[in-house]
Amino acid sequence: MRGLSPRIGALRESPTRKIDELRERLRREKRDVILLSTGQPSIPPPREVREAMAELLKVDSMELYGYTPSQGIYETREAISEDLKKLGGLEVSPEQIVLTAGGQAAMFSTLAVLIEPGDEVVVMDPTYFGYRPLLEYFGAVVKTAGTRLEEGFQPEVEVLKSVVSRRTKAMIIVTPDNPTGRVLREDVARAIAELARDFDFWIVTDEAYKTLIYEGNHVYFYKLAPERTISINTFSKDPAIPGWRLGYVYGPAEVMPKIKLVNEEMVYCPPSFAQRLVALYLLSEARMRYIRDVVEIYRQKRDVAVSALRKYIPEAKFAVPAGSMFIFVDLSRYLNDSESFARDLLEKHGVAVVPGSYFSEYYKAAVRISFVTETPQRIDEGIRRIGEALNA
């Protein structure tokens, strides 16, 4: 009775991975592609931190190579606890932090712990495409709360109220948002926290971009509803080690041992080399300077992208992103289906973007543009080519 589990049917290849494959083919064909598709940072971790890691590699001992506790090295969790205090005034103890093999493992393990088949989970529309396949894999019923470009993609409380019920197990909120760049307003966050208390559901807050904010401030749900907030975090964006796979979850003390257990079954312990680098980074002189510099560079790139959009695609609608790495651009004045457009754009014009249908049931004519990976010149050129393709 050989064969495979039918559960696996819920898993689909990540949309950006499909784009990556096409890119890979174009690369082999030696064709230059302007990458406006990926959330990959462009500035490596501070040099002094990398050099300190290089020195450690020369030591002849197993110290750097051995297993770590499955929750993560204590000193690294302590550094994160201190960092959360510095960044947001949060009181999160090292015991409340579970290090994971990246943000994806943070999401997977959190949902594994929360969801049983049939549970309703509310996500925004648009939202990060990583959530739906995981929720379906765990058997959740996905409910969407539409957000509108005209409102800067701020969730509207009346809409949220119409979607939640006593069957709601969790609401997932990404802020700063992927794909829209929206930074959640504090009054909206307070309304969500109140709703969560009224209907007794979990708030899963994805804070991957919490230090990449150009205007406004990050809102920590943990401050508003510590008893019901589970937070997903990653070091893929700050300090820019996406390939090294390190992230973390923090939340109420009683839930964390369960999340630790799932991670132990999945990967045994989080990658140790990345844990060492992150501890060095967060405790270094460079930490605040580095992220300030990165935000300044990304802000300039964002401004280049915004100007280029206004210049080359005057009928494009978008909300200027206040955070994250992305602009979500509605092209409905030009087209209906951004999926075939994105394919053509890559094949014929050498520009990679992610179609809106990967994030939204509604904004199918939109594309997500990343403004961090390429140089300002290439961002401008990429958007010029999008305009050219739209007018072709």
Added chain:
Amino acid sequence: MRGLSPRIGALRESPTRKIDELRERLRREKRDVILLSTGQPSIPPPREVREAMAELLKVDSMELYGYTPSQGIYETREAISEDLKKLGGLEVSPEQIVLTAGGQAAMFSTLAVLIEPGDEVVVMDPTYFGYRPLLEYFGAVVKTAGTRLEEGFQPEVEVLKSVVSRRTKAMIIVTPDNPTGRVLREDVARAIAELARDFDFWIVTDEAYKTLIYEGNHVYFYKLAPERTISINTFSKDPAIPGWRLGYVYGPAEVMPKIKLVNEEMVYCPPSFAQRLVALYLLSEARMRYIRDVVEIYRQKRDVAVSALRKYIPEAKFAVPAGSMFIFVDLSRYLNDSESFARDLLEKHGVAVVPGSYFSEYYKAAVRISFVTETPQRIDEGIRRIGEALNA
């Protein structure tokens, strides 16, 4: 309706993790503990490989930090393909290899793809304690085939025949074995392959210790039944980077995309820094020399452990391990319950071992002794203290 998923109940803390916690407490109390519990290697990767990695860290680019394909970097998979050819004459293409965040993720993703609730899966008794909780998490019915110390823990074909049926989805075989050090005989492997064909089940072969063999040769099921063999591998033992979390699965071309997808959902991509080191290592001059040296050092340590057992614990029964890192020692002449013995041994005598009940329903009076982590002197001293504790 806040609360947690009941599925999580199947997950228990890994037994070695429980021991780790006790050890951690003793460490804080500044008490010296002789570690005969852990499969942690004692020799870091070749110096030249580590130094090459150190140089890469000094380069100011995102090259070393970016996401990799979720299946793993092509060049690393190519190096593994070449290595499998060198080691065993195997023909496994890079497309048939999926890199994972360690051997644990290799197991988790393989079982996620194979098992649906109610499937019967055969494991040996004793076997590695990592399998049962995963199998239960995925809803499998676990069937055990007892193996006997007197037979050197070689599975007996009549016993296997009495356990398999048309409901058997898979059989899991670890060779060289954890916890017994048994290297599977080729005739037994052939009989298993025939059984697998007759009853049409998957062979899941855990080859974590395939290069750590002191007598005899490793048997590759992939050579005997390529259409139904899925192989679990790790770089935690060779080249000794357990904390860095890198392993791989290889098997039939049609199954691998599914295993890749599960890993993508769990961790997005395998840790890139470890992938780079492994490619450098496998393609280096040092590769074969390093593992030859390691095997020689471990063989000497094994011999020290065997002599010490004979000297200090004359009534202990064990099969001299032909591979892996462990001796499985039956202490039934001295005690009934090795679990409370192991606890006392650690608390009162400062020696950590893993009780047999973690591996076996039958060998509850056994302990697993690792002979790789400590120095020969401390291995001898640790076993002397075990003898002392048994006679106390």
